[in-house]
Amino acid sequence: MEVRATSTTKRSMWHREMELLLCVSDSILELVPSMQDFPSGATFEVMVPRPRSDIYVNLPALKKLDTMLLSILDEFCTSEFCYVDRGVVVAAGDETETFPFSSSSSRLSSSQEEKWWLPFPKIPQNGLSEDTRRRLQQCRECTNQILKAAKAINSSVLTEMEIPNAYLESLPKSGKACLGENIYRHITAHRFSPDFLLDYLDLSSEYSTLEIANRIEAAAHIWRKKCLQKQKVHARVGKKSSWGGKVKGFVGEAQRSKLLARRAETLLHSLRLRFPALPQTTLDMNKIQYNKDVGHSIIESYSRVMESLAFSIMARIDDLLYVDDATKQRAAAESSSLYDQGRLEGALPKQKWMSSSSFSFQHNLSASPSLLSKFDSFHKKLRISSARRHHFAKKSKLKDSPIQTLQKLTF
Numbered sequence: 354m355e356v357r358a359t360s361t362t363k364r365s366m367w368h369r370e371m372e373l374l375l376c377v378s379d380s381i382l383e384l385v386p387s388m389q390d391f392p393s394g395a396t397f398e399v400m401v402p403r404p405r406s407d408i409y410v411n412l413p414a415l416k417k418l419d420t421m422l423l424s425i426l427d428e429f430c431t432s433e434f435c436y437v438d439r440g441v442v443v444a445a446g447d448e449t450e451t452f453p454f455s456s457s458s459s460r461l462s463s464s465q466e467e468k469w470w471l472p473f474p475k476i477p478q479n480g481l482s483e484d485t486r487r488r489l490q491q492c493r494e495c496t497n498q499i500l501k502a503a504k505a506i507n508s509s510v511l512t513e514m515e516i517p518n519a520y521l522e523s524l525p526k527s528g529k530a531c532l533g534e535n536i537y538r539h540i541t542a543h544r545f546s547p548d549f550l551l552d553y554l555d556l557s558s559e560y561s562t563l564e565i566a567n568r569i570e571a572a573a574h575i576w577r578k579k580c581l582q583k584q585k586v587h588a589r590v591g592k593k594s595s596w597g598g599k600v601k602g603f604v605g606e607a608q609r610s611k612l613l614a615r616r617a618e619t620l621l622h623s624l625r626l627r628f629p630a631l632p633q634t635t636l637d638m639n640k641i642q643y644n645k646d647v648g649h650s651i652i653e654s655y656s657r658v659m660e661s662l663a664f665s666i667m668a669r670i671d672d673l674l675y676v677d678d679a680t681k682q683r684a685a686a687e688s689s690s691l692y693d694q695g696r697l698e699g700a701l702p703k704q705k706w707m708s709s710s711s712f713s714f715q716h717n718l719s720a721s722p723s724l725l726s727k728f729d730s731f732h733k734k735l736r737i738s739s740a741r742r743h744h745f746a747k748k749s750k751l752k753d754s755p756i757q758t759l760q761k762l763t764f
Contacts, residue, residue, distance in 0.1 A: 355472055356489075356669045358430040359423065371419070374651065378412060381405050381648045407513065411506050411652050418499050418659050425492050425666065433485050434673060436472035474673045480681040486674070493670045500663035504629075507656040510649055517643035520636055521578070528572035528613060536568070540616050547616075547623040559632070566624055567635045573617035574636075576610040583607035630664075 359367070384400040391397060403409065481489075529537045539550045556562045583606050625631060633641075644650055 355436050356429050356673060358427045377647060378408050378651050381408055405648055407652065408648050415506065415655050415659060418503060421499055422662055425496060428492065433481055434474050434476045437475050438472065474676050476677055476680060479684055481677045486677060489670050489673060493667055496663050496666045500660060503656050503659040503663060507653060507660060510653045510656065511637050511640055514640040514644050514649055517639050519643060520639040524571050524575055528575045531568055531572045531575060540613060545616050547620045550620060551623060551627060562628055563632055566621060566631060569617050569621045570634055570636055573614050573621065576614035576617065580607050580610040580614060583610065
């Protein structure tokens with residue numbers, strides 16, 4: 354994936370594949386009432402076919418997002434940057450040198466790490482111009498909004514899908530066994546704070562965060578299932594007055610299960626807000642796998658493709674901005690180093706001071722004590738300035754070590 358305009362061949366291939374994917378949606382219809390006037394002057398309500406409501410709303414929106422993403426790429430038909438193979442750059446001559454690329458700390462998630470098959474952006478020596486950088490930032494903001502819209506559509510479709518029986522049968526019998534002792538104790542406490550619980554949990558890696566999300570979601574469905582079972586039992590035995598005590602017990606347990614399920618859903622929602630790039634949970638994958646509704650499958654797959662494309666464009670723009678920042682920092686460090694070196698050379702004595710013979714120079718120093726003291730003081734200052742220059746060079750070298758790999762990637 355590169356931030357550049359798509360070719361005519363790729364664009365036509367993309368439109369053809371999307372037409373093949375979406376052509377089935379033309380046959381997914383529903384009957385809606387409509388008022389029609391007949392030649393006799395009478396008005397009747399007639400049922401007319403129309404695309405199903407979810408397809409009627411979401412499919413045009415996804416097509417609009419598709420067009421917007423392609424138009425964002427078309428803005429980079431002419432650009433100041435290009436792409437080279439990651440890890441190998443041909444230097445001047447016949448030699449080749451390898452340059453590993455460090456992943457940026459501003460990436461969207463830990464899953465976006467260095468991938469050797471992705472191209473590496475190559476920009477001018479002084480970095481990108483202000484207009485190009487401003488255009489990249491604007492395109493990133495637009496792509497981020499498209500990503501949020503695609504995620505919202507995908508989430509709504511997954512919510513409408515039925516929970517498969519295979520998932521419900523695989524759940525443990527109790528929410529405590531699913532969550533563990535620590536999380537269960539915090540959820541069942543008198544005062545529940547989802548933010549405090551998330552700060553307590555180990556969310557350092559994407560794997561552990563996804564595992565916790567799966568456990569919380571499973572516990573929520575377990576308590577929802579128990580609440581429905583208790584309500585059915587309450588409806589069946591509520592008519593018998595002799596079972597009044599048992600009915601009250603069923604009502605109390607049902608209310609408690611409903612409260613715990615609501616808390617688990619709130620905790621899961623807070624977790625998704627804190628980690629917006631969290632992958633799909635086990636329930637989502639089971640819904641996609643066991644789904645039998647063709648309309649839901651079309652909208653879910655199309656929105657997931659739009660989400661993936663928008664995420665890739667944002668990642669490539671982040672790479673460009675990262676390389677631009679690193680290049681400008683390196684150029685500023687080099688100019689500062691050259692400026693300090695010029696100042697040190699200007700402070701050094703001219704060669705005219707020196708005699709052609711070292712013996713005559715030592716003789717002059719021994720003949721004049723004042724000149725000897727001046728030379729000692731000057732020699733001491735020279736050593737101090739040399740030490741400072743060595744310290745500055747060492748410090749600048751340590752500072753520029755993350756971006757030294759970019760020295761051969763600029764024009």
